[in-house]
Structure formats: C-alpha cells, structure tokens
Amino acid sequence: MARKQGSHAGITGPKVQDAALRLFAQHGYAAVSMRQIAAEVGVQAGALYNYTADKQSLLFDLLRGNMTELIDALDAAALTGTPLARLDAFTRFHIRFHLPRRDTVFLSYMELRNLTDENFAQIAELRRAYEDRLEDILHDGVASGDFTVPDCRVATLGLIALLTGITNWYRPGGRLTAAEIEANYCTLVCQSVGARLA
Amino acid sequence: MARKQGSHAGITGPKVQDAALRLFAQHGYAAVSMRQIAAEVGVQAGALYNYTADKQSLLFDLLRGNMTELIDALDAAALTGTPLARLDAFTRFHIRFHLPRRDTVFLSYMELRNLTDENFAQIAELRRAYEDRLEDILHDGVASGDFTVPDCRVATLGLIALLTGITNWYRPGGRLTAAEIEANYCTLVCQSVGARLA
DNA sequence: CAATTAACTGAACATCCGTTCAGATGAAAA
C-alpha cells in the first residue's frame, strides 16, 4: 500500500515537522525515535526520509526556523520611542511571540546540546543576534539616564531568562490571561532596570 | 579479572554518581548509555548495578539529592531582617549555591521530563517548597509596602528563572567574578520588585 | 488508454540499548 489518496508531499511534510516538534518537546530529542514520529504521522519510518535528510536535520530545521522567525518578527515590529517604551514593547513582543509557541521555545532552550557543533554554532549566532537587540535598548537607556543597570550584558541575559521562563509554567486557560501575564512581566522588567514606570 | 586492589564499594559508588552527573548534564539523560557511564568509571556496565537499581534511579537520586541539599542549606541560612534584606540574602544564597553546581542545576531544570511520574511528583514538591520560601519574602514585602509587585507568584517564578539562568552562561574564569555577578543580580532582583536600594 | 512518477511500504542492515547472571578474582575473616 502506498499513497492512499491524493498527492501528499505538501501535507505529509508539515505533518512530519509538527509531529517531531511535539514529540521532541515532550520527551526530548534523544528519547524520540524515528518510528515514533512516523507512527504519529501515520506512515512508516522509511517515508520520513522523503522529508528530512536525517534525524539531526529535523531538530536543526525546527530550531533555525524558530530563531529566524523570531528575529524577523522583532525587526518587523520596529520598536521606537524612549528606551523605556522600547523595553516595554520588547517585553510584550517577546511574550506574545513565545506564549503561543511553548513547544518550539522549550525545544530551543533544551535541545541545543543535541545539535552537532556546526549546527549549534549557527543557532548560537542567531540567539546572540536576538540578545543584542535587547542589549542595545539597555545601553541606550543607561546612556540617557533612564535606566540603572550595572552591566548591560548580564541584565540582557537575565531578562531573557526571566521572560523565557514563562514557558516553564504557562498553560493556556490557567489562572492568568495572556494580557495579565504581559502586564505583570512588564512591571517586573521595567522596574528591574531601575526605570520609573509611567 | 575483578576487584583490582582494595575494597572499593566506597570509592566506586561516588564515582558512578559523578560520572552520571557529568555525562547527563553534558549530553542529556536519554543520550547517555550505561556503558558510557561505566567506561567513565573504568568498569563494565554490569558493575553499575551494584550501586543503582537502574538508570532511572541514577537520575532521580541526583535530582533529589540536589533539591534536599538546596532546601536544607536555605533553611540553615535562616534569612532575617527587613523584606529587602531577606530578598537580598536569598538572591546571594541562590547564586552562591548554584554557581559551583552548574551540572547539577542544569540537570535539575532539564531532565524533569525524563523522570517517571512518581519521581517527578516528588521533585516538583521539593521545588515548590523552595519557591514558596521566596514567595513568602515577596508577600511580606508587599504587605509592608516595601515592594511593588502585581502578583507574587508570577514574580517568584520569574525571579527564580532569572537567577537560575545564570548557569546557562556562567563559566568559571569568565569576564566577571562570582562577587560581581552576585552584586549585579542583587541590583536586578531588588529593583525588579520596586524596592528602593539602600 | 498506457507510461511515468511521486509517495510510501516492509524488510533488512549493523549496531546499540538496559539489564541479568554465572563465574572469576582478590581481599578479609577464621
């Protein structure tokens, strides 16, 4: 039996990515087998290799896709105004981008060590580019006297950890709405850099 | 060949734990085999089962040991004084405990999903106990008017993510000394809850 | 209609997995 009905390269391909994402996020890259992914898609293991070179590429493509999407979305947001306004906007952007992508984000922060060295270097570079955009905001705020931050690099890494940690506990339909979470974290973030809130 | 020289239950046992910790932290629980651990110890795979019931127990014991040590150490520190003083002390305690234990902490935050359900429940309970101690400080600070925090639970989870994130980038001998990192994070944490710094 | 081709199956490959266990080994006890 093969090709049950219709031409399905355009359907099975995304299904493979979706299944890999969900399973990797749930059990971890190393703990998931190609046969499990195939079963989730409804196909035999061998068929996966029509859509990915190997298991490693499956992970790498997911992570790279997430990072480029993230950076592109941030650049499209084009944050402007005072450093405080930009920091507030960055915080909201980060949360809005990450909340609906729990699995992907979780993967991006957990499975870096399962990338080959070259693949890791690429993802690390993208991540650095994202961090730098926040660091720029902090530098500007310090320069203008709006922020009190002893070390912008440390603050950048700290704030990103703070924000990304949301995905460790957030569950849709939980105690707080997305808007409430956003407001909470904006307060935390803006206060943390010593800014006076509007 | 067996028992090369001397009686070694008291030596091999800790070596197994050390090797497991290092390898789990580096490659992930699922990606490490019992044979790799055995090779690191300098023993055959079968010998490991003199020191652990199975691979799962190896992970669980590492995580439980870390969490109980953490909570015991915190309780021994007996933070007192104003909410701000206690928050400052908590921050310094957390960093001092975690910085020399990069591997263990990394494990504790990465490998929870590889625990069986019962084992996970136990670790989650310990973690909750630790979080609650920080949340108490925040509640007291809000009650006394020292802190401005919209939601103490969110702030607790956020601050712990902020602090624990250090282990993602800290390397001994890096740009900053441990004391500088401590000072940096104390500023961030105390400002984040809206406290006026001394 | 026949020919082509994209999509998939199912079996096979060598290798690894966690775990068990009879037996070997050397230190400690008698």
Added chain:
DNA sequence: TTTTCATCTGAACGGATGTTCAGTTAATTG
C-alpha cells in the same frame, strides 16, 4: 591456610535504534 564474601567481568538476553532500498501503489501526464 582455608573459607567466606564483596566486587567485578564478560557474555548473553530480547528488543530498539537510525538509515537504506528494492518493490508496490495510486495519482498524474501524454
């Protein structure tokens, strides 16, 4: 010295692993 025992080896167990590939099927093309 002989016995006992903790410690470890080395082989084996059934099963899972990522990946390849010849062959099969059904949709598309001519």
